[in-house]
Amino acid sequence: MNASLTAHMKTAKRNALILSAAQAVNGSMGPIAISMGAWGGAYLHPQNVALATLPVAAYSVGIALFAFPVGMITKALGRRNGFILGSLMGVIGAILAAYALGTKSFFLFGLGFACLGAASAFVQQYRFAAADHGSDHFKSKAISWVLTGGVFAAILGPQIALRTKDMLSPTPYAGAFIALAALLIVGIAILATLTPLRDHPDDKPAIPAKSRPLWTIVKQPKFIVALLCAISSYGLMTFMMTGATLAMTNHGHSQDHAVMGIQWHVLAMFAPSYFTGLLLVRFGKLAVISAGLLLLIACSATALAGVELWNFWGSLILLGLGWNFGFIGATALLGETYFESEKNKVQGLHDCILFSFVTTASLMSGAVLHLFGWTTIALILLPISLISLLSLIFLRLYENRISS
Structure with missing residues (x-):
């Protein structure tokens, strides 16, 4: 194995570990949004509880709307900068949700959740980014590392929501979103340590094929x-x-x-x-x-x-x-x-x-x-x-x- 290939693999492994850590932190958006969204909706719209889950639906809409643009954004800006931009959208969404609870604005709460959904669309790309620049043997391992981060996020998100939801009492649930914003800022710091990589040295250009x-x-x-x-x-x-x-x-x-x-x-x-x-x-x-x-x-x-x-x-x-x-x-x-x-x-x-x-x-x-x-x-x-x-x-x- 030549020195260039060895250095490439070391960087790919380091990036995969960084993305796993980012998944553990930024992946907590989903559990926090799901657990707090319906309660926040019911608090802001008590006269029609049937609309309480609308903010969670806005979260799904955000994911759907950004599922495709994420690829173009990360291609144009690079994955590191693209992922950081996604996290910044999450920070804005979390602060907007907290502000909406304080001002009792159902519309702004839904808008904040749409921003959180858009940010989550970027998080869903972490596992692909971890696998893209490694060898074929390493790709499955890289995906497993990022999935491990997802398991930590499943624990971290709900625990943070539980411990901070009343932090800004008498405004319920707002504390959880301020805590989420702080968590996403930590995620940005983690993502900033990613090293941009070109394709794996062994990769060969794809042969164009006809499409049905x-x-x-x-x-x-x-x-x-x-x-x-x-x-x-x-x-x-x-x-x-x-x-x-x-x-x-x-x-x-x-x-x-x-x-x-x-x-x-x-x-x-x-x-x-x-x-x-x-x-x-x-x-x-x-x-x-x-x-x-x-x-x-x-x-x-x-x-x-x-x-x-x-x-x-x-x-x-x-x-x-x-x-x-x-x-x-x-x-x-x-x-x-x-x-x-x-x-x-x-x-x-x-x-x-x-x-x-x-x-x-x-x-x-x-x-x-x-x-x-x-x-x-x-x-x-x-x-x-x-x-x-x-x-x-x-x-x-x-x-x-x-x-x-």
Whole structure:
């Protein structure tokens, strides 16, 4: 191994560790936004609690709107500067949310959450940035390092929210957003230590390839099933998670217990990622997606069994596990529907459709909870999960018929 390659690998490993640390800090945005958003919305709009989850929906909209521009921004500014810009958007969003709570402005609170969502779109790119400049052998390790940061964020975010939400009393929840702004400034300091890298010395220029029309790709049964299962796992997770904190406090549980429920949920979302890839290789994508959908059904059953603390926590843990297997499996299945030259346009269309449904799920959650209750939210998981399971059976039968 020559000296240039050795130095490149050392820098790539250092950058991956830095991004893992940044993920642990900046990744706490999600848990804080989810746990505080609905309560903040209910505080600012008490006359119509059905709109309480609108700020969390604005967070999803921010992610959706910036899912595509993030790539262009980081390409134009470089990943270090682009990621720092994303964190600055998060600082602005957190301060805006705190200010909105102080001035009782529901509109500004939603705008702040949209900024936090945009910032989170940058955070979602950390794992790709960690893997891009390493060797093929190192890429999976780099992604695992960043995912480790996500597990820490799942603990750090809720704990900070719990300890700071009343810091600016009598204005509730504002302290959590000021603490988040401070946390993001620490994240900026971490990101500033990234070293810009060119491509790996062993990388060869890609050979241009022809790209099929988008409709040719989209009409494949495998694409349709992958998209349906991704929408089901991500949309149902968002739908149930968004209303969970309000539902818990509505049924007499403390805010501390509700935030802890979100912590267990986010941990369940990300902790299995270390071995989900191994399960995909060992059992196949359809089996892993099926397991995820069955976990969502178990989540629904646990929530329907009662409204005790264990029902909420248990259902949220199963919801996180179901999302992990269902969504990661569906994403892997999607990868079988396109060639490398078609990746950007297919993933772009997929994410656009997906986040449209996710945003709708966030919007519906508060209204359904207010009008029909937590039981109805839990019931809605059943038919959608079953339809997705049936689509997997159809795909299996279709592929068997084609191959025979």
